[in-house]
Amino acid sequence: MNAPATTELPVVVIGAGPAGLAAAAHLVDQGIEPLVLEAGQQAGAAVREWAYVRLFSTWGEVVDPAAEKLLAPTGWTRPDPATYPSGGDWAELYLQPLADVLGDRVRVGATVTGVSRAGRDRIVDAAREQQPFVVHFTRADGREERVLARSVIDASGTWATPSPAGGSGLPALGERGAADRITYRVPDLKDPAVRARYAGKRTAVIGSGASAFTALAYLADLARTEDGAGTKGVWVLRRGISGSTFGGGEADQLPARGALGLAAKAAVDEGHADAVTGFRTEAVERDTDGRLVLVGEDGRRLDAVDEVIVLTGFRPDLSFLDELRLGLDERLQAPVALAPLIDPNQHSCGTVYPHGHRELSHPEAGVYLVGMKSYGRAPTFLAMTGYEQVRSVAAAIAGDVESADRVELTLPETGVCGGAGLFDVPDTQEADGGCCAPAPQLVQLGAPVSVGAAEEAPAGGCCGS
Template sequence: MTTLTELAPSRPAAGDRLSALPVAIIGAGPVGLAAAAHLHERGIPFVVFERGAVVGAAVRQWGHTRLFSPWEHLVDDAAARLLAGTGWEAPVAGRAPSGSELIDEYVAPLAAHPAIAPAIRSGVEVVAVTREGMDRTRTAGRAAAPFALRLRLADGAVVDETARAVIDASGTWGQANPLGSGGLEPLGWEDVADRVLPALPDVLGADRERFAGRHTTVVGAGHSAANTLLALSRLAEDEPGTRVSWLIRGAAAQRISTDGDELPDRGSLGTRLQRRVRDGRIAQVDRFEILRAESTGDGVRLQGRRGGEVATHDTDLVVVATGFRPELGMLRELRLDLDEVVEAPRALAPLIDPNEHSCGTVRPHGYRELTHPEQGFFIVGMKSYGRAPTFLLKTGYEQVRSVVAWLAGDSAAAERVELVLPETGVCSTSSGDGGDCCGPVVAKSPQPITLQAPAGLTLLPLAGASAGGSCGVDSADGCCG
């Protein structure tokens, strides 16, 4: 089996065509823009492709939702150094912002910085990534060939552009896991799709009228489900006829932490939810496996099994809070090494697999765990976790710091990774819906290895470059891409 060390590419010949090309970043969310800040700090040219019309488009869709971590854990170090020269003031520590505040007070100013703004191309969807003139079966000369990104522009035109390396920070938002327990949409899905809503609707704001006076069932066992359930139960206090049901596949929602959590807002979320279930304000339906959905006129009937018996559940609306999965079709012509269970990079998967992970086993990870056989290609951020839950925003910042250091040929900085994870309050591996993993864990970097600069990149001086260090505790529960 090929090792990660063996995948380290050789130094290119002088004058190689790749040296004139930028690094392509897919996604202008917090992690993608952090990658841009690190690349700028290293003097490496880059271009950022954002499918939305504006930066942070995915975060804006759940902007009414508050993150778990306070501001001091939500800002990337290189981004903060870059913004410091503009007169930008870091938000007040100790307060957890909403998604909209994260955009307005941090992401948007970073994207507007003159070192980054000219490189952002909004309204551009990356529909495929390959090697120029090569499908995945061709080997000769592959590492020296530029990446080719097929782009769909806002006007519908399709063009190709080349890059020396690609950092995929496109996240998983918009790629929800289906309602069906078998990983597919339930039979009859098309007939009820207009009554099924995506995760984290704005229950108490823009979407209030849709939920008021109706029976809504939230499907899912994570923190996104908890946020929506609590909002719906508050709505029910003000709007007569509003009912709330919570449907989960397992016997208990063990992924939702309680007051033992090192992030107080995340811990209190689970505690408040459990209290409202006990009080009868939220009707919990456990061990329900959805197989079929059908219309009941104005409502939805979910059919399946509960505890091995045939069961049905009637409701007006369904909110899908079943988690997310990576969109991998765009990467079909690249040589990837993905775990067959969680669809994360194979070396990262054992650290995050909810079926295997246990307390105290999280190791630091950077370029090494994110490396694929396709030299110069990295998946970072929420998408790097595949189908695993509980991605933490600052983990993504540490990923891109390490990856960019490797792209710069700085092996010492790339290897020097430290990671401190917050206590989640959950240490289960038996839940049918998966379990979050817990810390706190302070993990030291492995012994450094010697790397040569990757193809098309030259070893840059270290003056002014990030030296890494501890990334501290972290941010959201998987909402951030």
């Protein structure tokens, strides 16, 4: 393959979500031509799938500066920075206009199937870094194409690969066979058909993050209505309940995020949900009525439920990057230098200092995983983090190392910081191994909390396509 000089080629960005489009805007700002390949039929395809959920970040925190600079000449103005957009607002009022400004630089209906070095599989060393990247993708009509690139930024997110209910990381026995009663998304209870599915029913919610908080709050709101009488949640937690279970509460510097945990606590306190702790699902069975019975690794069998909502996080799809030499942490599947900062085995802070191209680099020079995908299997990602990542990466690709190394962001604290975040450990151990200060204790609720806020993106994703 006779390739043109690498610097004459575009930078391929995989995914037209918040991080991908922001990456394109920063590349344009650096005088570099981007080509964004989006598998969906519209920009922000994943965000549109949770259009009904409200972000816990304000407009002022989810608009990238370079993107706003690119939009300004069109007459675009950012909505009130103090208000909270829904996923639909974010997609329609920001992501789509940004994609429109980028024009032909964004190709929708383009599913990336492989990335490699032109003429070099992952084994070959000879002149490897002198070769451009080659990106294979499939169009919606099934036609296969390829494009050469000087660099590749993978901002495809993790939305399409949710984690299963099984405590081992594999689907629980019977989980696939019960697919008609299981969802891996926060349900839209404003949709009449979806509402009817859960109204008056007993629903298990498996998970402990902001998505689980959201689902519990939604089910509690449904239970408080006339048509939702009898709606009951069963909150299935792999850990016990502690001061940090419900998030940072009033100590969270993102108030709407803190309110989510308080709303989940209210659902339990008011009896709209029962909590089952220390339960790691091994099997999903059906009783004689066709209802689902969750069976734990310890042999416990929970009372039958009508529906199950699995919100156990997401994981990256690395299959199309298999010919690249990536440096990924063996546990999190995140870049090796970033993993210690976000590893929930070590801490539950949910806050990581701003980072950029150095932490996101790989042995394969010129390829970067950004946005939610950069976190691998770790949770608690913010759009602001993704925007700072792509700013630094774009500067590095442009050769402006000084700017790439400069930190230009201060992230809000979660209000939660109390030691290992995956398994319960003795108090003394947690105190010794904690990442910061002990987790704050939530205040007792004197009145029901009713909030419409939700996480940055359900189950931890915010910056994927």
